[in-house]
Amino acid sequence: MTNINLALIALSDPTRRQIFERLAAGPSPVGVLADGLPVSRPAVSQHLKVLKEAGLVSDESQGTRRIYRIDPAGLGAIRQWLDRFWEVALTAFQAEVARDNERRKDQG
Amino acid sequence: MTNINLALIALSDPTRRQIFERLAAGPSPVGVLADGLPVSRPAVSQHLKVLKEAGLVSDESQGTRRIYRIDPAGLGAIRQWLDRFWEVALTAFQAEVARDNERRKDQG
DNA sequence: GATTTATGTTAGTCATGACTTACGGTAATT
DNA sequence: AATTACCGTAAGTCATGACTAACATAAATC
Numbered sequence: 001m002t003n004i005n006l007a008l009i010a011l012s013d014p015t016r017r018q019i020f021e022r023l024a025a026g027p028s029p030v031g032v033l034a035d036g037l038p039v040s041r042p043a044v045s046q047h048l049k050v051l052k053e054a055g056l057v058s059d060e061s062q063g064t065r066r067i068y069r070i071d072p073a074g075l076g077a078i079r080q081w082l083d084r085f086w087e088v089a090l091t092a093f094q095a096e097v098a099r100d101n102e103r104r105k106d107q108g
Numbered sequence: 109m110t111n112i113n114l115a116l117i118a119l120s121d122p123t124r125r126q127i128f129e130r131l132a133a134g135p136s137p138v139g140v141l142a143d144g145l146p147v148s149r150p151a152v153s154q155h156l157k158v159l160k161e162a163g164l165v166s167d168e169s170q171g172t173r174r175i176y177r178i179d180p181a182g183l184g185a186i187r188q189w190l191d192r193f194w195e196v197a198l199t200a201f202q203a204e205v206a207r208d209n210e211r212r213k214d215q216g
Numbered sequence: 217g218a219t220t221t222a223t224g225t226t227a228g229t230c231a232t233g234a235c236t237t238a239c240g241g242t243a244a245t246t
Numbered sequence: 247a248a249t250t251a252c253c254g255t256a257a258g259t260c261a262t263g264a265c266t267a268a269c270a271t272a273a274a275t276c
Contacts (some may be wrong), residue, residue: 012120021122024197064252172222
């Protein structure tokens with residue numbers, strides 16, 4: 001299940017977002033991700049766990065290494081949530097403008 | 109300045125997201141928002157401050173009351189960031205597939 | 217002008233989470 | 247089979263933040 005709550009929490013951390021952006025450029029094992037990041041390898045592992053539980057990444061065992069890659073489904077879920085939100089906010093804004101015009105018309 | 113970092117942090121909190129969704133339905137003063145939420149009014153004020161600094165809402169004084177509404181600019185910034193991200197991840201995925209095909213062709 | 221209404225701010229508490237070190241487990245290598 | 251490479255987990259520390267209660271401020275009302 002792709003939870004919007006978990007996804008937003010996952011992306012709110014800068015380090016985790018950095019990992020996610022790295023994976024956007026292509027799949028990678030944990031150690032490679034840890035090099036080039038200012039945190040330890042276990043920290044990266046913990047971040048990847050959060051990203052995985054949020055449905056944003058998937059993993060695959062490959063010998064001793066574990067390859068992580070972006071899960072498009074999770075990213076798509078956030079986009080969908082955001083789009084629906086955008087639509088609601090826009091229609092509410094338009095309704096508000098219409099109400100405002102009506103009020104001014106009544107007052108002359 | 110609409111900072112993606114601040115925006116994502118702002119939306120990662122469930123209570124704050126609830127406030128934001130309420131405002132998506134239309135502008136509202138602080139007290140009205142606080143009723144119908146399980147937290148105190150000062151808590152709502154603090155959340156609104158975070159949302160405002162993230163560029164997600166704007167406020168307007170109206171007598172003793174302060175009306176908050178959604179700032180479309182902030183929401184649009186997140187959408188833009190997400191779309192660009194989506195594009196990068198997709199092209200990287202396609203490139204990976206192409207590399208994989210090439211590898212299989214070489215091996216016969 | 218005193219009171220009421222509506223809100224922002226401050227101080228303090230408590231829970232959460234990001235991090236490191238140490239350890240355990242599994243697969244490849246020699 | 248011993249060693250090495252790679253990774254996840256556990257425990258513990260420390261900073262951050264969400265929350266409440268108390269106080270301060272500004273506008274409307276009486």
